[in-house]
Amino acid sequence: MTTSTNQVYPVIWHNNSVSLIDQTRLPNEYSFVEIHRSDDMALAIKTMIVRGAPAIGVAAAYGMYLGAREIETSDGETPAGGERREFLDKLEKVAELLRSTRPTAVNLFWAIGRMMKTAYESLGTVEEIKQTLLQTAQAINAEDLQTCQAIGDHGLAALPKTPEKLTILTHCNAGALATAGYGTALGVVRSAWREGRLTRVFADETRPRLQGAKLTAWECVQEGIPVTVITDNMAAHCMQRGLIHAVVVGADRIAANGDTANKIGTYSLAIATIAHNIPFFVAAPLSTIDFALTDGSQIPIEEREPTEIYQIGDTTLTPSGVEYYNPAFDVTPAKLITAIITENGAFAPSDLAKAQTKQVV
Numbered sequence: 001m002t003t004s005t006n007q008v009y010p011v012i013w014h015n016n017s018v019s020l021i022d023q024t025r026l027p028n029e030y031s032f033v034e035i036h037r038s039d040d041m042a043l044a045i046k047t048m049i050v051r052g053a054p055a056i057g058v059a060a061a062y063g064m065y066l067g068a069r070e071i072e073t074s075d076g077e078t079p080a081g082g083e084r085r086e087f088l089d090k091l092e093k094v095a096e097l098l099r100s101t102r103p104t105a106v107n108l109f110w111a112i113g114r115m116m117k118t119a120y121e122s123l124g125t126v127e128e129i130k131q132t133l134l135q136t137a138q139a140i141n142a143e144d145l146q147t148c149q150a151i152g153d154h155g156l157a158a159l160p161k162t163p164e165k166l167t168i169l170t171h172c173n174a175g176a177l178a179t180a181g182y183g184t185a186l187g188v189v190r191s192a193w194r195e196g197r198l199t200r201v202f203a204d205e206t207r208p209r210l211q212g213a214k215l216t217a218w219e220c221v222q223e224g225i226p227v228t229v230i231t232d233n234m235a236a237h238c239m240q241r242g243l244i245h246a247v248v249v250g251a252d253r254i255a256a257n258g259d260t261a262n263k264i265g266t267y268s269l270a271i272a273t274i275a276h277n278i279p280f281f282v283a284a285p286l287s288t289i290d291f292a293l294t295d296g297s298q299i300p301i302e303e304r305e306p307t308e309i310y311q312i313g314d315t316t317l318t319p320s321g322v323e324y325y326n327p328a329f330d331v332t333p334a335k336l337i338t339a340i341i342t343e344n345g346a347f348a349p350s351d352l353a354k355a356q357t358k359q360v361v
Ligand code: MRU
Pocket: 051, 052, 053, 054, 105, 171, 172, 173, 174, 175, 178, 179, 183, 184, 185, 211, 249, 250, 251, 252, 262, 263, 264, 328
């Protein structure tokens, strides 16, 4: 068991394979799954062994390399350039498989796109392209870690100045486990804790998959950050009682106008912050912003198995004969968001375009 989330890296490249922290087993078991093949990486993303938008992107990047490594081309039998063409065609199939795993987190598509671009732009032999792909996956991993640390620091600067010691509420898990390490929303929390600006985190349990109760709570305990777990329907009550000074959440995809898709339940939290005059922050890397989408209505929302709602272990919670609706994400309108915290600074949603250039506001 690790003793500090500073040391929690959910996706690790080891010479020949990728180690993933098995997030479906936390907090009871801290174990790793070894991934050697691209189809196993696709399954790990789909089944949420690895989850959280940036972590999915990093995992998919390594998945692309594993897929590239599996590709055999008919060297020698093909005309000049034919081997390269054959390789790229087969790599497109790997990309297609990985893209089909989860629809909402745009980091998945961003990372796969960057890997494909690398492959198309790489000169040299197929073997050399494969090596370049590994280096690109490692760069995506390393950059996300740095990005999260920058988000943490910009978030710290954006937090309310009073009271001096804050209680922050967060939803789902946007921590080290959901990124290359450190976290986005929990990165802000971690930076605030480091600077003595935090008294406590309130973690929504986050039905139905319980990422807050299981993962955010686990990360806070590892770090020694005081954490109170509440069920999702207690958040507004806690705000009304004056227990919450700011809400900070992560994001799976942000449209150009600032509308933000994040874990189901985020939208109702944002509405509650308006009623109680509490700032509502979204912390996310630029790779989570989808400037191709004008607003949040265009963000695809994943629907997952109804068993997530009605089954807990061997127990069925509901009578037979009922129907289920299990959207995994919702969209918080930009007008409810105080600021979007990126690695380039904190921006009002209406100023999001400025986030693309390095400037802090
Ligand atoms: O379904 P999940 O667990 O992948 O959803 C994760 C979230 O919604 C996170 O809040 C989001 O990806 C931000 S992670 C830094």
